[in-house]
Amino acid sequence: MSGKPGLRERKKQQTRLAISQVATRMFIERGFDEVTVAEVAEAAQVSVNTVFNYFAAKEELFFDQAEEVEDAPSRVVRERRAGESAVDALHRRFQEMLKDKRWPLSDATRLKPFLATIEASPALKARGRLILERTEQRLAQTLIEETGAPPDDPTARAVAAMVIGLQRILIQEAQARVLRDETHASIRAALSRLGDRGFELLRSGVGDYCKRGA
Template identity: 35%
Template sequence: MGEGLRERKKRQTRQRISEAAVALFVERGFDHVTIAEVAAAADVSVNTLYNYYESKEDLVLPPDQASPQRLADIVRAREPGESAARAVLDHLRDELRRRDRNVGLTAGFGRVFQMMRAAPTLTARLEDLGREMTEALGAVLAEETGAAPDDQTPVVVAGAIGWFHSLVYGEIGRRIEAGEKPDAIAKAVLELLDLAEGMLSGTALTYATRPEA
């Protein structure tokens, strides 16, 4: 069933608010722009803005895109015969090859990234997000494998996956700040993923392999 008029208008309003906010944040700095100024730029009331975004940080890192469940969701959706680690590795490779916005390889993201790095509340939010992703993934792995409460294997494997996931984003950020182009960044980070995969133990690479149908 197609998108209804009401849903389309809500999506367009949400997008307009987000675009207005990011433009102001990039121009003046995250900490120097108020919610009221964002609302005025998007031609909505402050109350309407808060109906779409619960906090100022959500305007840059909306929960539906910067989700603590990102790694867990990738693993939940893996194919039969695919392990948790390989599911995340393949997903990251696909995002890099498509220059997906989830990995920050869209045009103009460099200025957005610099704005985020300059805002302590956003960098703290990103650090919390990485930790929450790893914890959520560990819970999924423990549940799916039926691990005993004292079995730390799901925690360790989730930590390994979270490590190379964070490694990818850190390297992308470093290269963006160095002024590299998206195509060059994607190529370099794909090579980094190959190296990271080679460094993982056999246990981490094969853990929680989904049974064949």
């Protein structure tokens, strides 16, 4: 088996993406709180029921990649290299992202309207915080599984909280600089300094926690 999605699944993914793209465009143009789900459905030429078949809440129309975002740190830890600790793997991935031209921050001009829409909506800001909370919970569970620790392991919870705390301030720093129209070079340099220092401090406290054997 190839593992590729079948025709039906691909069509569902295409429909979901199409609805999200229409919704995001409307939210950016008019403001998240000013657009109803019914208006999104009409613009996307689907029923309201169809929208809710794909999205459990209005906020999910905007944060349509939340599942991937929430799993990203856990995936990095699961796929860490031989001899690499959890913090080492996450730091490496952070540095790779800074250099990746496909990273959204590489095009701050296009990203600014998206971030401005979040900044103007209490509902979207609350959903952003929820996504980070879920990311932390998922990472703690992954660390427990990867180290074979008991379900109530305090170390995994503490490490996950520290990692996501660093992620939170990196997101805040990036958003503020994008909204101030700083250059990509300036944003990347600031995030590099902040991230490298944050991971250095994490490493000094966490050490080789969750290190994969050679």
